[in-house]
Amino acid sequence: MSLTAGVAPPRYLLGQALHAEWTKFRTVAGPSWLLAGVVALTVAVGAAAASVAQCQSATCGIDPATVSFTGIYPAQAVAAVVGVLAIGNEYSTGMIKLSLTAMPRRLTWFFAKAAVLTAAVLIAAALAIAGAALAGRLILPGHGFTPAHGYASLTSASDIRAAAGTVLYLTLIALLSLGLAAAVRDPAAAIGLVLGVLYLFPLAADVIPNPTIDRHLQQIGPLPAGLDAQATTGLNSLPLTPWQGFGVVALWAAGALLLGALALKSRDA
Amino acid sequence: MTTETVTPHRSPVAPERESFWYLVHAEWTKFRTVRGWVIAVLVTIVALPAMAFLGTDVSGGCAGTGSTASGTSSGTGGAAGCQAQPIGPGGEPVTDAFYFAHQPVTGNGTITVRVTSLTGHVTVPPAGSESDGPQTGPGLPPWSKAGIIIKENTSPGSAYAAMMVTGSNGVRMQWDYVNDTPGLAGGVSASAPRWLRLVRDGGTITGYDSADGRHWTLVGTAALPGLTSGMQAGLFAAMPSDGNYTTATGVFRHIGLSWPATGWTGTNVGGVNANFVSAPGTLRQSAGTVTLTGSGDISPAVGSEYSGSGQSLQRVLAGTFFGLIPLIVVAAMFITAEYRRGLIRVSLTAAPRRGRLLAAKAVVIGAVGFAAGLAGAILALAVGTRLLVRAGGLAWPVSLLTEARMAVGTGALLALVAVLALAIGTIVRRSAPAVALAIAVIFVPYLVALGPLQGANGEAPMWPLQITPAAALSVQQAVPRFYQLIAIYRPNAGYYPLPPWAGFGVECAWAAAALALAYYLLRRSDV
Numbered sequence: 001m002s003l004t005a006g007v008a009p010p011r012y013l014l015g016q017a018l019h020a021e022w023t024k025f026r027t028v029a030g031p032s033w034l035l036a037g038v039v040a041l042t043v044a045v046g047a048a049a050a051s052v053a054q055c056q057s058a059t060c061g062i063d064p065a066t067v068s069f070t071g072i073y074p075a076q077a078v079a080a081v082v083g084v085l086a087i088g089n090e091y092s093t094g095m096i097k098l099s100l101t102a103m104p105r106r107l108t109w110f111f112a113k114a115a116v117l118t119a120a121v122l123i124a125a126a127l128a129i130a131g132a133a134l135a136g137r138l139i140l141p142g143h144g145f146t147p148a149h150g151y152a153s154l155t156s157a158s159d160i161r162a163a164a165g166t167v168l169y170l171t172l173i174a175l176l177s178l179g180l181a182a183a184v185r186d187p188a189a190a191i192g193l194v195l196g197v198l199y200l201f202p203l204a205a206d207v208i209p210n211p212t213i214d215r216h217l218q219q220i221g222p223l224p225a226g227l228d229a230q231a232t233t234g235l236n237s238l239p240l241t242p243w244q245g246f247g248v249v250a251l252w253a254a255g256a257l258l259l260g261a262l263a264l265k266s267r268d269a
Numbered sequence: 270m271t272t273e274t275v276t277p278h279r280s281p282v283a284p285e286r287e288s289f290w291y292l293v294h295a296e297w298t299k300f301r302t303v304r305g306w307v308i309a310v311l312v313t314i315v316a317l318p319a320m321a322f323l324g325t326d327v328s329g330g331c332a333g334t335g336s337t338a339s340g341t342s343s344g345t346g347g348a349a350g351c352q353a354q355p356i357g358p359g360g361e362p363v364t365d366a367f368y369f370a371h372q373p374v375t376g377n378g379t380i381t382v383r384v385t386s387l388t389g390h391v392t393v394p395p396a397g398s399e400s401d402g403p404q405t406g407p408g409l410p411p412w413s414k415a416g417i418i419i420k421e422n423t424s425p426g427s428a429y430a431a432m433m434v435t436g437s438n439g440v441r442m443q444w445d446y447v448n449d450t451p452g453l454a455g456g457v458s459a460s461a462p463r464w465l466r467l468v469r470d471g472g473t474i475t476g477y478d479s480a481d482g483r484h485w486t487l488v489g490t491a492a493l494p495g496l497t498s499g500m501q502a503g504l505f506a507a508m509p510s511d512g513n514y515t516t517a518t519g520v521f522r523h524i525g526l527s528w529p530a531t532g533w534t535g536t537n538v539g540g541v542n543a544n545f546v547s548a549p550g551t552l553r554q555s556a557g558t559v560t561l562t563g564s565g566d567i568s569p570a571v572g573s574e575y576s577g578s579g580q581s582l583q584r585v586l587a588g589t590f591f592g593l594i595p596l597i598v599v600a601a602m603f604i605t606a607e608y609r610r611g612l613i614r615v616s617l618t619a620a621p622r623r624g625r626l627l628a629a630k631a632v633v634i635g636a637v638g639f640a641a642g643l644a645g646a647i648l649a650l651a652v653g654t655r656l657l658v659r660a661g662g663l664a665w666p667v668s669l670l671t672e673a674r675m676a677v678g679t680g681a682l683l684a685l686v687a688v689l690a691l692a693i694g695t696i697v698r699r700s701a702p703a704v705a706l707a708i709a710v711i712f713v714p715y716l717v718a719l720g721p722l723q724g725a726n727g728e729a730p731m732w733p734l735q736i737t738p739a740a741a742l743s744v745q746q747a748v749p750r751f752y753q754l755i756a757i758y759r760p761n762a763g764y765y766p767l768p769p770w771a772g773f774g775v776e777c778a779w780a781a782a783a784l785a786l787a788y789y790l791l792r793r794s795d796v
Contacts, residue, residue, distance in 0.1 A: 034702075045717075052730050053722055066721040073717050077709040084701045092609055092700075188605065188700035189305075192598035195705060199712040200591060206719055206761045207587040208323050227720075 017103055017112035025086070025116050034082045035124035038170065039131065041078060042071035046132035047139060055144035064145045065162040065232040068136025072166060072230075075128060076173045076223075079121055080194045083177025086117050087260075088187030106264050110182065114257060117174055125170035129163050158232040165229035165246050172253040173198070176222065179253065182260030197252070198223045215239050222252045292620055292629040300603065300633055309595035310641050313683070316595075317645030320588025321653035354570065354663055355426030355539070357446040358495065362570040362663045365425035365446070366539030368550025368563025369418070371503035374528040380417050380502050381466040383482060384434050385459050386520040389413045389508055405514050409436040412755060415506040415519025415561060417465050419474055421493075423501055425539045430474035430491040431505065431567070432465035434519070440465065441753070442476035444491035446569050449753040452478040452488040464523075472496055482523070502526070503533060506550065506563035509755065514547045518562040539565060568754045571665060571762070581763025582664045582672070582747040585653025586679060589745065592645055593686055593711060600634045600690035601703040608698045613796045623791045627695060631784060634691050635684040642683030646676040665748045665763075678744025678769060685773075685780045686711060689738060692783035695791055710779075714739040719760065729759070731766035738779045740765070743772030 025031055049070035055062055090096040103109040176197075181190035201221020205214045218224040218239040228238045228245030235241070240248065300306060357363035391408035416433030430444035432452070440452030440463055457463045464479040474496075476488040504524070508517035535552035550563035571581070607613040620626045650672060657664050667675075690707035697703040714733035723729035734740055743765035750758055758764035765772055 049717070049722060062723075063721070070717060070721045073713045073720070074709050077705045077713070081701050081705045088701055186700075188598050188602045188704050191701045191704045192594050192708070195708045195712070196591075196594045199708070199716065200594070202716060202720070203590045203712070204320075204323065204587070207584065209325075209584070210323075213323065 014108055014112060017105075017108050018115060020103070021109075021112045021116040025120060028089075030085060030089075031082055031120065034078055034085075035120060037078045038075045038082075038121075038124050039128040042069070042075040042125075042128035043131035043135055045071035045074060047135040050136045050139040050143070053140065053143055053145075055146075060144070061233070062145075063231055063233040064136060064140050065159055065230055066227065067140065068132050069129065069162070069166050069230055071128070071132055072170060072226075076170060076198060077195060079125070079170045079174045080177040080198070081191060082121060083117060083174035084181040084187050084190045084194065086113055086174075086178055087181045088185070088190055091185045092187055107261055110261055110264055114175060114178055117178055118171055121171045121174040122167065125167040128170070129167045133159075133163050156232075158235075161242060162230040162232050165226075165242060168246065169226040169229060169249055172249045173222070173226075175253040176249075176256045179256030179258070179260035183256070183263040197221075202227075220248065222249045225249050289625060289629065292625055293632050295619075296626075296629045296633040300637065306599045306602070309599045310637055312595045313592035313641045314645045314648070316591035317586065317588040317642075317679075318648040318652045320591050321585040321649045321656060324584040324587035325653050325656040355424075356663070357426055357569070358428045358493075359445065359447065360666045361447065362665065363426055363446040364539075364566045364568050364570045365427075366537070366546045366565030367505050367507035367567055368552075368561055368565070369420070369423060369501070369503060369505050369536045369538045370533040370552050370559060370561055371420075371423065371501040371536060372526075372528075372531045372533060373499060374419075374502045374526070375499050376528075377470050378502075378527040379466060379468045379525070380419065380527075381464065381523070381525040382417050382504065382521050383462050383464050383523040384415065384457050384519060384521055385462045387413065387415050387434050387436070387457050387517065389436065389515065389517045391508075391515045408515075409517075410508060410515070410755070411435065411437040412566075412753060413508040413517040414441075414567075415504070415517055415521075415563075417467055417503070418505045419467050419469055419500060419502045421496060421500055423536050423538050428493045428495055429567070430467060430476065430493060432467055432476040432478065432488065433505075434463050434465070436517075438753075440478045440488065442489040442491070443567070443753065444474070444489075445493065446567065447749075447751065448489075448491065449751075450476075450489035452476070452486070453480060462522075467502075469496075469500075469502075502528065504559060504561055505567075506561040507565045507567060508563070509566040509568070516548055516550075516562050516564045518560060521559045521561070522557060524557075524559060533559065535561075537563075537565075566754075569665075569751050571748050571751065571754065571756060582650070582654065582657075582667050583675070583745045583763040584664075585649050585657065586646060586675065586745050588645070588649060589642075589679060589682070589742070590712070592641070592683065594708060596638055596641060596683055596687055597690045597707045597711075598704050600638065600687035601694035601707055602700055603630055603634050603691055604694040605698060605700040605703055608796070609700065617796060624788050627784070627788055627791055631688050631691055634687045638687030639680040639684035641680075643676060643680030645683075646679035650676060667747050671747060674769060675745050675747060678773065681773060682741045682744055682776070685741060685776050686738070689776070689780045689783050692780065692787040695787035696783065710738050712739075715742070715760065734760065734772075735766050736775065738776045740767055740772035741776035743767045744769045 046068050049067050053062055053067045090099055099109060100106060177194045180194055181187065184190040184193060201217050202224050205217040205224065208214050225240055225245040225248035228240045229242045231238055231242060354362050355365045388407065389409040390405050391410065392405055413436035414433040416431055418429055418431035420429035421427035428445055432442050434457040435441055439454040442450045442452060453463060455461065464482045466477040466485065468475045472492060472494045474491045474493060477485040478488050479485045504521050506517045506519045508515045533552060535550060537550055539546065541549045546565040548564055550561065553560040607616055616626060617623060654664065693707045694703040697706065714737040718729055718731055718733040746763060746765050746769055748763045750764060
């Protein structure tokens with residue numbers, strides 16, 4: 001006689017997993033504060049950068065969208081922490097054993113986590129970029145970013161594409177972090193790895209004198225590729241077109257999620 | 270109820286356990302017995318020399334030939350604008366391209382001239398469409414120059430001394446590419462001409478200037494020990510080009526040579542295709558007046574891709590950024606791992622004076638960072654210098670003292686970053702945010718300074734590298750800054766906005782402030 005006789009077989013629905021993960025995410029103070037930090041950093045650093053940027057002539061070559069969204073340099077580190085902690089906390093507190101006992105379908109559990117993270121970061125990033133774009137629009141025309149210098153409007157189609165691309169970039173960075181954290185498990189090592197992947201590509205491209213290697217690094221690195229996605233001026237000289245750049249970041253995130261899913265599926269928790 | 274004063278029991282502590290160094294030893298044991306941490310620090314050490322391979326790979330760029338070849342104007346590589354890199358008398362990469370009206374002279378003597386005009390042509394924005402060619406107009410950049418020069422020969426990189434009028438820096442005496450001394454201030458015009466004189470006496474050349482041709486003032490004395498008896502003396506004009514069309518025109522009268530005059534020969538020193546040169550020079554003579562038009566520059570080759578392939582030795586330390594990440598992870602975990610595992614309670618029971626525990630941790634992780642940085646930097650400098658030479662790149666020559674400062678400075682930089690990460694870990698207590706914060710305070714200022722705020726001309730606000738912990742990267746600066754050369758003094762060309770030890774001091778202040786806050790919070794908070 002089976003012990004489970006008379007008990008309804010458990011149904012591990014994605015909806016339940018999503019609800020459970022959303023409850024976990026929402027009831028812990030950490031992620032909310034960190035996401036508030038993403039918004040605050042993006043807007044504050046963007047406004048600071050806009051107020052020091054100066055365009056003296058039509059050939060100043062400064063991209064107003066890139067200036068307004070300077071805040072994503074530090075904010076992506078915070079988004080990465082959110083992504084790493086979403087799974088790293090489960091490992092560091094031992095909660096993972098409980099979670100996987102309650103939800104033995106590990107991939108369902110993992111993708112429910114990813115979905116909740118995506119929604120939360122997407123909302124925070126949209127708020128952050130809207131705030132930064134607004135700050136840029138208020139400040140930049142006073143610093144020489146005027147129609148006379150070739151900046152006809154700061155709400156053209158390419159500006160909207162740049163803003164949308166930056167929102168998606170921050171979201172993809174959080175997912176990249178989630179995937180790598182699932183693969184590495186240790187939160188400190190995972191965040192070191194994520195920030196290494198983000199920050200070292202542009203630094204290496206900057207100090208390496210060989211122009212061929214330089215250009216390839218700018219094409220494959222997620223941060224330089226993401227910056228291509230938010231460019232509005234000088235599009236012809238970019239190493240990638242904006243949507244190609246966005247595609248590179250999406251590939252990084254997809255690869256990291258796949259790696260994390262494989263590690264989660266094949267390893268003991 | 271009886272109330273009794275109970276003296277809490279304290280187990281007898283061996284006297285040596287009271288010692289701070291006992292605590293340091295305990296922390297060192299904690300560090301060295303975690304295999305992952307030791308591996309991470311080894312990665313830090315290896316990252317520096319490993320990245321030297323990429324940092325010195327100049328094969329795709331404008332590699333110099335490393336010779337003081339005669340004035341060949343043909344490019345050495347396939348890329349446009351690649352030239353044989355002239356080497357100056359001090360072994361430094363130089364730019365030596367200008368228009369020279371010269372005649373051969375022998376032995377001691379004097380050349381005197383009156384300059385009545387210096388004018389220039391520059392590209393004026395907006396740049397013309399490609400079919401029209403560049404739009405030009407009058408313009409005189411600050412270091413446009415025309416004057417008299419005595420030069421070993423017409424090969425680029427040969428020794429020289431020159432007296433000149435400049436666009437807006439008055440009369441200058443310059444010699445051997447790196448030396449510059451001011452003379453009379455103010456511009457030159459027909460109503461305010463400038464008299465210039467060079468006197469050669471053996472191995473020294475002395476420069477004088479005068480506003481009236483009667484009262485002479487000594488400007489400077491140049492020692493050119495390698496100068497032989499025969500040399501070239503004459504007039505020159507040059508204007509540095511940023512890749513656009515620029516020329517300077519000087520008008521000379523009352524040319525006096527103590528040597529027998531043999532007539533002027535016009536030469537584009539460095540060839541007409543040299544970096545910095547936008548157009549061949551011209552020489553016009555009429556009724557005692559010589560008019561020279563030329564472009565190019567006579568200067569050190571640093572700071573910008575236009576000025577040649579001179580490299581900063583700092584390039585070989587490009588791996589510092591790669592080494593910092595594993596070190597920061599370990600340094601933050603050195604304390605956050607204790608919080609995560611609850612080991613901090615045991616540590617603080619064993620060492621109840623919390624400040625001493627923090628100090629012991631700082632000493633251990635600082636020493637580890639210093640040793641790793643020093644070892645990595647020495648390896649990188651040893652390997653990288655050879656790689657740079659083999660690749661045909663030219664590093665600006667640095668003294669042994671500078672090289673020692675770069676190596677020790679890199680060690681000190683890594684030590685401070687480790688202590689800063691430890692302090693942040695103590696403040697934040699959680700691994701991931703602590704590591705992210707410690708990485709971001711170094712990397713983000715550097716990226717922001719070079720990234721979005723940089724205009725088409727390469728200029729960017731540098732204050733992020735003056736006030737943040739990233740300022741300490743200036744300890745790796747290997748190339749001097751030349752105020753007489755307008756160049757893009759950017760971090761990736763080896764220039765930081767602060768002097769080496771000042772930048773280091775900024776990071777010291779950050780680390781000290783973070784440690785103080787960590788100490789305050791550690792004492793005040795429950796664990």
